[in-house]
Structure formats: C-alpha cells, structure tokens
Amino acid sequence: MNRISALAAAGLALGLAACAPMDGPAADDPAPTADMAPDMAPDMGPGMASDMGPGMASDTGPDMARDMAPDDPPAFDWQACDGLNGQPDPRATCATVQMPLLRDGVDDRTIDFFVKRVAGAEPDGRSLWLLAGGPGQAGDALEWLAGVLTALDAGLVVYLPDHRGTGRSARLTCPDQETLDSPGAGFIVGDEWPACVDALVEQYGRDGLAGFSSHEAAADVVELIDRAGDPRPFVMGISYGTFLAHQYLLLAPDQAAGVIFDSACDPLDCPLSMQDQWEDRVGRHWLDEVCAGDALCAEKLGDRPSEAVEALYADLADGHCPDLSTGPTAAVEATRALAGQMMLYASLRPALPAFMYRIRRCDPADLAAINHMYLNVFGGGQPGPTGSGTYAFPLAINIARAEMWEDPPPSPAEAEARYQGTLMCRGVSRQIVPQAEAFTPYAAPLAGQRATPETPTLLMQAEYDPATPLDLLDAFIADFTGPTGYVVLAPHASHTVVSQTPVAAEPNGPTCGLRILLGFLADPSSPPDTGCLDGVAPPDFSGSPGFNQAVFGAADLWEN
Numbered sequence: 001m002n003r004i005s006a007l008a009a010a011g012l013a014l015g016l017a018a019c020a021p022m023d024g025p026a027a028d029d030p031a032p033t034a035d036m037a038p039d040m041a042p043d044m045g046p047g048m049a050s051d052m053g054p055g056m057a058s059d060t061g062p063d064m065a066r067d068m069a070p071d072d073p074p075a076f077d078w079q080a081c082d083g084l085n086g087q088p089d090p091r092a093t094c095a096t097v098q099m100p101l102l103r104d105g106v107d108d109r110t111i112d113f114f115v116k117r118v119a120g121a122e123p124d125g126r127s128l129w130l131l132a133g134g135p136g137q138a139g140d141a142l143e144w145l146a147g148v149l150t151a152l153d154a155g156l157v158v159y160l161p162d163h164r165g166t167g168r169s170a171r172l173t174c175p176d177q178e179t180l181d182s183p184g185a186g187f188i189v190g191d192e193w194p195a196c197v198d199a200l201v202e203q204y205g206r207d208g209l210a211g212f213s214s215h216e217a218a219a220d221v222v223e224l225i226d227r228a229g230d231p232r233p234f235v236m237g238i239s240y241g242t243f244l245a246h247q248y249l250l251l252a253p254d255q256a257a258g259v260i261f262d263s264a265c266d267p268l269d270c271p272l273s274m275q276d277q278w279e280d281r282v283g284r285h286w287l288d289e290v291c292a293g294d295a296l297c298a299e300k301l302g303d304r305p306s307e308a309v310e311a312l313y314a315d316l317a318d319g320h321c322p323d324l325s326t327g328p329t330a331a332v333e334a335t336r337a338l339a340g341q342m343m344l345y346a347s348l349r350p351a352l353p354a355f356m357y358r359i360r361r362c363d364p365a366d367l368a369a370i371n372h373m374y375l376n377v378f379g380g381g382q383p384g385p386t387g388s389g390t391y392a393f394p395l396a397i398n399i400a401r402a403e404m405w406e407d408p409p410p411s412p413a414e415a416e417a418r419y420q421g422t423l424m425c426r427g428v429s430r431q432i433v434p435q436a437e438a439f440t441p442y443a444a445p446l447a448g449q450r451a452t453p454e455t456p457t458l459l460m461q462a463e464y465d466p467a468t469p470l471d472l473l474d475a476f477i478a479d480f481t482g483p484t485g486y487v488v489l490a491p492h493a494s495h496t497v498v499s500q501t502p503v504a505a506e507p508n509g510p511t512c513g514l515r516i517l518l519g520f521l522a523d524p525s526s527p528p529d530t531g532c533l534d535g536v537a538p539p540d541f542s543g544s545p546g547f548n549q550a551v552f553g554a555a556d557l558w559e560n
Contacts, residue, residue, distance in 0.1 A: 075227060075229075076095040076097060076115070076117075076227060076228065077095055078093040078094070078095050078117060079093060079094055079095065080092075080093060080094075081093060081094030081116065082094070084118065084143045084144075084146065084147045085143050085144055085147065089118075089147065091118050091119055091120075091147075091150055092116055092117070092118050093116070093117050093119075094114065094115065094116050094117070095114075095115050095117070096112050096113065096114050096115075096168070097112075097113050097115070097224075097227070098110040098111070098112065098113065099111055099113040099164065099169075099220055099223070100211075100216075101204070101208060101211040101216075102207070102208065102210065102211045102216065103216065103219055107207070107208070107211075109208070111164060111169065111170035111211070112168065112169060112170055113161070113162070113164060113169045113170070113220060113224075114139075114161070114162040114167060114168035114169045115139070115159055115160065115161045115162070115224065116139055116140075116143070116146075116159070116160040117157060117158070117159050117160075118143075118146040118147065118149075118150050118157070118158045118159075118160070119150065119157045119158075120149075120150040120151075120153055120154040120155055120156045120157065121154040122154040122155055123155060123156070123157050124155035124156075125155075125230060125231040125232050126155055126156050126157070126230070126232045126233075126234065126257070126521065127156070127157045127158070127159060127225075127228065127230035127232070127233045127234065128149065128156060128157070128158045128159070128233075128234045128235075128236055128521065129158075129159045129161065129221060129224070129225065129233060129234070129235045129236070130142045130145060130146060130158060130159065130160055130161075130236055130238070130241070131161070131163070131221070131235065131236065131237040131238070131241030131242075131244045131245055131248075132160075132163060132166075132238065132240075132241050133238055133239030133240040133241050134163070134166070134239075134240045134391070134392075134395075134396050135163070135214075135240045135243075135395060135396045135399040135400060135404075136166060136391050136392045136393060136395050136396035137163070137166060137240070137390075137391055138162040138163065138166035138167025138168070138169070138171075138390035138391065138392075139160030139161050139162045139163075139166075139167060140160070140162075140167060140390055141390075142160060142238065143160060145158075145498065145499075146158040146160055148510075148514070152510065152514075152518070153518065153521070156521070157230065159224070159228065161220065161221070161224060162390070163217050163244070163395075164211070164212055164216060164217050164220060165212040165392050165394075165395035165398070166390055166391065166392045166395060167390035167392075168390075170212075171390065171392050171395075172200060172212060172392045172394040172395040172398065173392065173394065174188060174192075174195075174196035174199050174200065174394060175199070176195065176196075176199065177192040177193075177195060177196040177199075188393060188394070188435075190434055190435070193397075193434075193435050193437075193438040194438045196394060196438070197394075197438040197439055200394060200398075206440060207442075209398055209439075209442060210402075210442035210443070212395055212398055212399070213399065213402065213403065213442060213444060214243060214244050214247045214399060214403055214444070215247055215444060215445050215446055217244055217247070218244055218247035218248040218250070218251050219251060221235065221244075221248050222248065222251050222252045222255060225252075225255060225256070226255075232257045233255070233256050233257060234256055234257050234258045234259070234260065234521060234524075235248055235256045235258075235259045235260070236259070236260035236261075236262065236517075237259075237260070237261055237262070237264075238262045238263060238496055238498070239262075239263045239265070239467065239468060239495065239496065240265070242261040242262065242263065242264040242265060242468075243265055243267050243270065243403075243404070245259055245260075245261060246261075246267045246451055247267070247446060249451035249453045249455075249457075250446050250449055250451045251446075253451060253452065253453050253454045253455065254453075254454040254455050255455075256455050257455065257456070257524060258455055258456040258457065258458065258520060258521070258524035259453060259455060259456075259457050259458075260457070260458045260459075260460070260517065260520065261457065261458070261459045261460070261480075262460045262496060262497050262498050262513070262517075263460070263461065263462065263465055263467065263468045263495050263496050263497060264459055264461060264468060264473060264476060265404075265468045265472070266472055266473055266475060266476040267450075268448065268450060268475070268476075269472055269475070270404050270468075270472070271404055271405050271406045272400045272404045272405070272428065272429065272432065273400075273404075273405050273406045273409065273410050273415065273429050273432070273433055273436075274406065274418075274429060275425070275428040275429045275467070276415070276418055276419050276422055276425040276426075276427060276428060276429040276430055277418055277422070277425075277429070278466060278467070278468075278469050278472070279340050279343065279422070279424060279425035279426065279428075279466040279467070280340075280421075280422035280423055280424055280425045281469065281471075282343065282464055282465065282466040282469050283339065283340065283343045283423060283424035283425070283466060284306045284423060284424075285464070286343065286349070286464045287301075287305040287306045287309065287353070288304055288305060288306050290464070290492075290538070290539065291305045291353050291541070292304065292305055294539075294541050296541045296542055296558075297353050297541040300353060300354070300357050300558060301353050301356065301357065305353060305356075306423060308356070308360075309339075309356055309423050309424075310423060312335075312356060312359060312360050313332050313335070313336075313423065315360075316328055316331045316332045316335065316359070317329070317332055320362065321359055321362035321367075323362075323367055324359065324362065324367065324370070333427075335356075335359060336422060336423065336424055336425060336427075337425075337426055337427060338355070338374070338378070339352055339355070339356070339423065339424035340422075340424045340425040340426040340427075340466070341378070341426055342355070342424075343424055343464075343466045343494065344466060344467065344494055344495050345494060345500070346462075346464075346492060346493055346494040346500045346501075346539070347500070347502075348377070348551070349494070349539055350539040350540055350541050350543055350547075350557070351373070351543065351547075351551045351552070351557060352424075353541065354541075354543075354552070354557045354558045355370065355373070357558055358370060358552075358558075363560070365554075365560035366560065368553070369552035369553055369554050369560070370552075372551075372552055372553035372554075373551050373552055373553075376550065376551075376553070377550070377551060396432075397432060397435050397436055397438075397439055398439055400432060400436065401436040401439040401441050402439070402441035402442045402443075402444055403444045403447065405436070405441070409433075409436070410429075410433055411433070412433050412434040412437070414433075415429050415430050415433035415434070416430055418430075424466075425466075450479055452479075453480075453485070455484075455524075456484035456485070456486075456520075456524035456525055457480050457484070457485045457486070458486045458488070458516070458517070458520045458524070458528065459476075459477065459480055459485075459486070459487045459488065460488045460490060460497035460498065460513055460516065460517075461473060461477075461487070461488070461489055461490065461497065462489075462490050462493035462494050462495060462496075462497050462500065463489060463490060463491050463492060463493060464492070464493070464494060465493070465494055465495045466494070466495065467495040468495065470489070484524070484525055486520070486527055486528055488513075488516055488528065488530055488533070490512065490513060490533060490536065491533060491536055491538075492536050492537065492538050492539065493513075493536065496513075497511075497512075497513035498511065498513040498514055498517055499511060499513065500513070501513040501532075501533075501536045502536065502537075503515075503532050503535040503536065504535050504536070504537035505535055506535075512530075512532035512533055512535065512536050515529075515532050516528045516529070516530060516532070541557070542557060543556075543557040
C-alpha cells in the first residue's frame with residue numbers, strides 16, 4: 001500500500017510563512033496546516049491568538065515613502081465583504097485602493113490593492129497591521145489572528161493587507177502554467193517556469209516585476225497607515241512578514257506606536273536557498289537535546305537519536321520496510337518530508353520520534369498507524385493547484401531570488417546535494433533553487449541596511465524554530481535590544497510564537513505569545529510580562545490518550 005510516497009512527490013512551498021490554528025490531533029493540541037506550504041495544506045501558518053494595547057506614535061517618519069506616494073490619496077471605501085475564515089462575520093469590511101506599480105516617478109501604472117479590516121466592538125484609536133508570511137501569503141493567512149484579537153480586545157482594529165502580488169492585490173499568476181490541464185496539473189513544474197516568467201514579463205515588463213518587491217510592499221504599508229489615519233497604529237510581521245516589517249521601519253522608523261516581529265528572519269542574513277539546511281540543523285539539535293534528554297525517548301532511540309535516524313534512512317535506502325512506500329528512494333524522501341513538517345509544529349513534535357521508531361520496527365500495526373497519521377493529520381498529502389487560492393508562488397520566487405538568496409547563488413546540483421544530506425526538511429531549497437533560475441533578480445534599494453527604529457519593538461522567537469532559526473539572529477537581536485526594544489525567547493516553541501506557546505495550566509486559553517503581545521499593545525514603552533513562559537510545557541513523549549489516538553489511531557504513542 002502506498003502510504004506516504006505522495007508527500008515526497010508534492011512540492012512543499014517556501015519556509016517563511018506563518019502558521020495558523022486549526023482542528024488538531026487532540027482537543028488541547030492543534031495540528032499542523034501550513035501557511036508555508038500551499039501544496040500540502042491550506043495556505044497558512046501556526047497559531048492561536050490574543051491582543052491589546054495602546055501606544056503613541058509620532059505622526060511622521062522619514063518622508064522617503066510618503067514622498068513617493070500620490071498627493072492626497074483617497075480614503076478607503078469600506079464595504080461589507082466575505083467575513084473571516086470562510087464564515088460570515090459582521091466585524092469584517094473590505095476595500096480596494098490603487099497603488100503605484102513603481103514609485104520611481106517614471107512609471108505611472110497602478111495596481112489594485114486589497115485590504116480587509118476587522119474592528120473590535122469599541123475602537124479606541126489603536127490599530128494593528130498584520131503582515132503575512134511566505135513570501136507569497138495573502139492577508140487571509142492571518143484572519144484567525146485578527147478574529148481572536150478583536151474578540152479579546154474590543155478597542156482594537158486589525159488590518160489585513162494582501163501583500164502586492166498575492167490574493168486580491170494584483171496576484172502574480174501564470175494562467176497557462178497553473179491550469180489543471182497543464183503539465184503540472186495545476187502546479188508550476190520545472191520545465192514550465194521559463195514560460196511562466198515570460199508571461200509575467202509580457203504583462204508587467206521586466207522592470208515592472210521589481211514593483212512586486214519588499215521595498216514597494218513596505219511603502220504600501222506606510223501609505224496605507226497614513227490613509228487610515230488611526231492615531232496609534234502598530235505593525236506586526238510574522239515569519240517573512242518580519243522581513244517586510246524591517247523594510248517598513250527603514251522607510252518610517254517613527255510612524256508606528258510599536259512594531260512586533262514574530263519568528264524573524266534577519267534581513268541581512270536570510271537566504272531561503274539554505275532553508276533545507278536550517279530545518280535539518282534545528283531538527284537534529286531538537287532530537288539530540290530534547291528527545292535524548294527524556295528517559296522514554298532516549299530508551300527508544302538511544303542517547304544520539306539523530307544517529308538512529310541516519311541509520312534508519314540507510315536501511316530504508318537498502319529496502320527496509322518495503323510496504324512503507326513505492327520504493328526505497330520514495331520512502332526516504334517521504335519520511336524526511338513528514339519529519340520536516342512535524343518539526344514545524346510543537347504540538348506534533350512529541351510524535352516524531354515515535355514515527356521513526358515505528359518505521360524501524362515496521363510491523364503491520366506500525367504501518368497502519370503511519371497510514372492513519374498520513375491521512376488524518378496530513379490529509380493524505382493531496383495538494384491543490386497553485387493557481388487556486390490566494391498564495392502566489394511566482395511572487396515568492398521573485399522576491400526570494402532578488403532579496404533572500406546566496407551570493408553567488410547555489411546551483412541546482414548543490415541544492416540537491418545539500419538536501420540529500422538532511423534528515424528532516426521539507427525540501428524547500430531543493431525545490432526553489434532550480435525554479436529561481438528563470439527569474440532575473442531586481443535591485444533591492446534597501447539591501448544591506450539595518451533599521452534603527454525610533455519606536456518600541458518586540459521580537460518573539462522560538463527556541464527550536466526550523467524555518468527561522470534562533471542561531472541566525474545574534475546580530476539582529478543585539479541591534480533590536482535596548483530601552484524599548486524587547487526580546488522574548490520562547491522555550492519548547494516552534495515557528496510562530498503567538499500560536500505555538502500553549503500555557504499548560506490553561507490549554508484552552510490564550511497562548512503565552514498572545515499574552516505577551518497583548519501586554520505590548522497595551523503599553524509598548526514597558527518591558528512585557530513574560531511570566532507565562534514558565535508555563536509552556538516541554539514535549540510529553542508518552543502523549544495522551546486523545547493525542548495518541550488522533551495521530552496514530554492507537555492508545556500508545558510507541559507500542560501497538
């Protein structure tokens with residue numbers, strides 16, 4: 001029975017996307033559905049949420065972005081729209097405005113720009129602009145967070161802009177290459193990328209593709225905040241959204257009342273061409289520090305679990321557990337991809353060592369348990385076409401190649417060799433390095449510059465985040481730590497602190513990350529209360545009856 005090979009074949013999209021909450025394997029354990037992988041699950045990221053907070057900002061920052069905007073731009077025409085998270089919600093209104101394609105004083109073309117607004121019951125002048133991840137995610141990736149925040153804080157208004165090139169903001173798409181009857185059956189596959197890029201160049205011109213940069217997107221945020229006119233605006237970036245938030249601070253260091261970075265990538269050191277290596281490095285550390293430090297996990301996988309997994313992969317390549325997949329190569333690649341996906345969700349990580357243990361034993365009950373996990377937790381790995389939804393893969397590659405890449409760029413052969421040396425990763429770099437060769441990188445005006453914000457900032461980072469690793473952030477943390485620059489390191493968490501820090505004593509209450517966010521929004525000039533971090537529990541490698549049943553369809557996580 002082909003249990004997991006389909007996942008190995010599916011492209012798993014870019015890494016710097018936020019995660020969103022969804023129904024999980026157990027009532028107290030949200031399961032993964034990724035913002036970062038439009039191919040695997042709904043386009044999103046991790047999450048749970050909470051809100052609050054005032055702040056006072058100066059009216060103006062450097063006029064660099066404002067000078068590029070049209071004189072006296074029209075106000076928003078807010079209209080009732082399609083609610084939140086696919087459900088009607090009277091708090092949500094939407095507007096479409098015109099933005100310059102390029103703020104270069106020469107090109108006068110404009111694009112549609114879509115914003116959704118979610119208002120609390122009693123707005124008090126505070127607003128929060130949520131910048132989604134990817135690159136490639138639209139604002140709907142964070143509708144869950146907007147809904148929770150405005151429910152918890154009646155005074156807050158939350159704005160969800162569709163990053164230019166995504167969703168309803170002139171989404172970059174390649175119609176011929178993203179149809180169901182295309183060679184990739186809705187996915188843009190290797191041989192289709194040159195024609196896809198040619199179609200985009202025909203539509204916008206090669207110079208016009210530079211209009212879909214982080215710089216222009218950050219200038220959008222500056223202009224939108226000006227148009228909205230809220231007296232105390234905050235800006236929050238999650239995952240790739242932190243890269244965009246940093247660009248925003250370069251343009252307007254004192255416009256906002258405060259800026260929040262959740263799961264940051266350092267804009268001076270964040271090449272997505274190395275994503276596979278990041279994920280693998282964090283995964284190995286987690287196995288050899290957290291699993292090896294637990295008596296049960298160490299009993300099952302030894303005191304160097306990463307070496308046990310390496311040995312398992314070697315045996316799979318030699319034909320071990322032939323019923324796991326369609327062949328040895330597919331078995332290794334699918335196991336690697338599933339492990340990489342599990343590492344992104346702190347709630348699912350306790351099952352990762354047991355997953356490896358069951359493949360090692362490989363009896364019929366283990367195969368049934370793995371099949372149960374594949375179908376019920378990951379939805380069978382069945383992707384939807386990239387041409388559907390709001391995520392924009394061409395935008396993601398356009399930005400990554402120009403702004404988030406190695407110099408000199410790695411070859412596809414080098415990316416493949418790196419991937420083959422990993423134990424757990426989704427194959428993001430392996431996938432996008434060949435795709436990126438079709439794109440001509442544009443010049444990024446603010447490349448190499450570090451913001452020196454004049455507004456309070458909050459950085460929340462997870463201890464074991466494979467998508468935006470903590471060990472890459474030393475310089476960024478040093479530069480953003482100060483009298484009103486607060487850094488919060490979340491133990492046991494994974495990508496997106498606001499969603500992946502449940503408080504053990506209150507599993508159904510706001511996460512610790514949400515509580516810290518609320519405190520910052522309430523008073524960005526004071527150090528946040530981080531006491532809840534002590535209540536974020538380490539992984540329980542024995543699981544619980546509900547969790548074990550949901551993940552493996554068994555009462556015990558390890559045994560049949």
